[in-house]
Amino acid sequence: MIVTPVVYCEDDQTLVDAFNHLPRPNMDSNYWSSDELKDLRGRVKTFYITAQGSRCCYCNRHLGTENHRVWDVEHIADRSKHAWFMFTPTNLAAACLDCNTAKSSTEVLTNARRVTYPSGSQHFKIIHPHFNRFADHILRVGQVYLPKTSKGKFTIYKCDLLRFAEKYIEWENRAVDRRFETEVSTVFADGLMAQAAVENIIAQLPNAE
Structure with a gap:
């Protein structure tokens, strides 16, 4: 399955645009956890759980629930290293807690200095849910x-x-x-x-x- 990227609603897009217009040195990855983004995070998580058929983007296991407490919103290129990709729809997915914890801040880009988000699988070391089929x-x-x-x-x-x-x-x-x-x-x-x-x-x- 190739996952379809989320499309932000108008309110969420306003928040995304405000962040994306910041100078890169001012982009704080901790902003993702702010109260201001609570509703956005919830909508993103719900979208990807559904889009992925309740399967983790890494282990491909069917979790059998849409309960948000057993899912993480996954930033494929880690937000602590690449804050400027934090809201990029193709950088987001839903992962089980165990896979997301294990992956942690692992560098998955073949070129860690990229400033524009890659448009294809060849730029990633890891299986990318928007570009790759797990079974391949x-x-x-x-x-x-x-x-x-x-x-x-x-x-x-x-x-x-x-x-x-x-x-x-x-x-x-x-x-x-x-x-x-x-x-x-x-x-x-x-x-x-x-x-x-x-x-x-x-x-x-x-x-x-």
């Missing part, structure tokens, strides 16, 4: 996330998607151990190996998520 970069088999691309691998590690395997499957090594990366990197080495590896993983999984 990650194969999910039950609790296991396997990278198809370098972007998929980056997302798996930076958003700690290995936490699901750690919780439900008894891996020989902890998933965060770098040896795990070597193991999963071989999965897509060739078609026969991929098929055998995936079948082996499926055999280990519980029936339910």
Whole structure:
């Protein structure tokens, strides 16, 4: 799924425009948390939860609720590093609390000095919900996330998607151990190996998520 960007209502656009006209040195990322933006934040969160079909933009899990307390508004390019992108619609999405906490302030831009927001996936290290389809970069088999691309691998590690395997499957090594990366990197080495590896993983999984 490619997520559609939010369109601000007139009142919200006024607040956005006022911020975007500030000189860059005066753009304070903490403004996002101000009381003045409470309604805007709520509308943005509701929009992206719905637009994403109640699925986290990083782990692609269906949360089964629209309750705002279990969702975060995600700034894909972190607002503490790139405050000038704070209200850019294509920089916003809805993420589960665990993925957003794990990603934290990770730099996801290939060029951290950008002053204009990128218009394509090639400028991001991470899976971008407005530019990428999850399944093109990650194969999910039950609790296991396997990278198809370098972007998929980056997302798996930076958003700690290995936490699901750690919780439900008894891996020989902890998933965060770098040896795990070597193991999963071989999965897509060739078609026969991929098929055998995936079948082996499926055999280990519980029936339910």
